[in-house]
Amino acid sequence: xxPVLRLLLPLLFTAAAGATDQSLIAGVFxxxxxxxxxxxxxxxxxxLKLQSxxxxxxxxxxxxxxxxDVCPITLATLAQARKKLGxxxxxxxxxxxxxxxxxxxxxRMRIYLAAFDPxxxxxxxxAGRLDAVRKEYGIAATRRAAGTGYLYxxxxxxxxxxxxxxxxxxxxxxxxxxxxVHDLRILMAK
Amino acid sequence: xxxxxxxxxLCAIAIFVIGATAWAGFAPIxxxxxxxxxxxxxxxxARRMSGSRIEILPAEIxxxxxxxxxxxxxxxxxxxxIFGPTLLMPGQSLRLPFAVASSYTFVCTAHLxxxxxxxxxxxxxxxxxxxxxxxxxxxxxxx
Numbered sequence: 130x131x132p133v134l135r136l137l138l139p140l141l142f143t144a145a146a147g148a149t150d151q152s153l154i155a156g157v158f159x160x161x162x163x164x165x166x167x168x169x170x171x172x173x174x175x176x177l178k179l180q181s182x183x184x185x186x187x188x189x190x191x192x193x194x195x196x197x198d199v200c201p202i203t204l205a206t207l208a209q210a211r212k213k214l215g216x217x218x219x220x221x222x223x224x225x226x227x228x229x230x231x232x233x234x235x236x237r238m239r240i241y242l243a244a245f246d247p248x249x250x251x252x253x254x255x256a257g258r259l260d261a262v263r264k265e266y267g268i269a270a271t272r273r274a275a276g277t278g279y280l281y282x283x284x285x286x287x288x289x290x291x292x293x294x295x296x297x298x299x300x301x302x303x304x305x306x307x308x309x310v311h312d313l314r315i316l317m318a319k
Numbered sequence: 320x321x322x323x324x325x326x327x328x329l330c331a332i333a334i335f336v337i338g339a340t341a342w343a344g345f346a347p348i349x350x351x352x353x354x355x356x357x358x359x360x361x362x363x364x365a366r367r368m369s370g371s372r373i374e375i376l377p378a379e380i381x382x383x384x385x386x387x388x389x390x391x392x393x394x395x396x397x398x399x400x401i402f403g404p405t406l407l408m409p410g411q412s413l414r415l416p417f418a419v420a421s422s423y424t425f426v427c428t429a430h431l432x433x434x435x436x437x438x439x440x441x442x443x444x445x446x447x448x449x450x451x452x453x454x455x456x457x458x459x460x461x462x
Contacts, residue, residue: 157414159412299415303418
């Protein structure tokens with residue numbers, strides 16, 4: 130290879146990678162950091178570790194199964210996006226971590242998530258362990274009284290984690306399934 | 320003669336004000352850079368720890384769809400900071416485009432109040448909205 134070409138090629142690839150990030154609809158981290166791993170009780174009966182999904186693109190969401198609005202909309206959107214991805218949907222893993230360990234045990238999360246998409250995996254654990262995970266990801270969750278029970282006001286965005294386990298982007302609440310498909314295809318092509 | 324001169328002067332001012340208002344309301348907007356950059360300076364955490372009550376970011380950031388609707392947050396401090404919606408590592412930035420006009424309130428350790436609001440206004444379609452947008456741009460222009 131010509132020495133000049135050898136020098137220019139990495140620059141071109143770097144520029145192309147930058148252009149890809151710029152074209153994401155979601156918010157992009159620069160540079161992306163390694164997504165902190167965790168060990169929680171999975172709704173599928175196994176230990177839930179992020180590294181188990183290395184090689185797939187992960188959408189990481191935080192919420193609770195009694196959430197009246199944000200969580201059902203987000204999960205329905207993600208289920209729709211996975212369908213729209215067709216066969217590529219197998220390259221996607223949705224991980225949903227509860228902020229409400231008091232009510233959300235693994236079985237309750239399994240039933241709740243299966244109503245959206247049976248491949249979605251939930252994570253629960255002790256309050257202390259879930260606090261630590263939220264801290265690592267900068268997730269806010271505040272318990273508030275509501276009628277005779279309680280609700281949580283929580284961060285509503287989702288994280289997009291690439292195949293190498295890098296925390297790549299942040300999708301604010303309210304985006305459509307098509308927006309997710311657009312960004313997930315870009316991350317899957319990386 | 321003096322009255323005539325005074326009237327002429329007032330007429331000129333009135334014509335100028337009407338002309339400027341019409342221009343502000345109807346002239347097409349030249350798009351500014353779409354990115355609004357906000358940085359946490361290096362040493363912020365250390366200064367806070369030493370008791371200094373510094374406010375380094377506005378409590379409210381205003382963006383406008385289609386004009387300046389991409390928020391760029393950069394953490395130049397030596398420690399991780401919850402900045403806007405997320406945790407940013409030292410040296411890391413987040414480029415966040417907004418597509419929906421709304422008011423977003425986030426937890427933010429960079430603020431003394433621990434909170435930050437981002438108001439995303441709709442694209443100024445009406446003459447009144449354009450005037451408001453231009454006045455806001457004029458008042459917040461960096462010198």
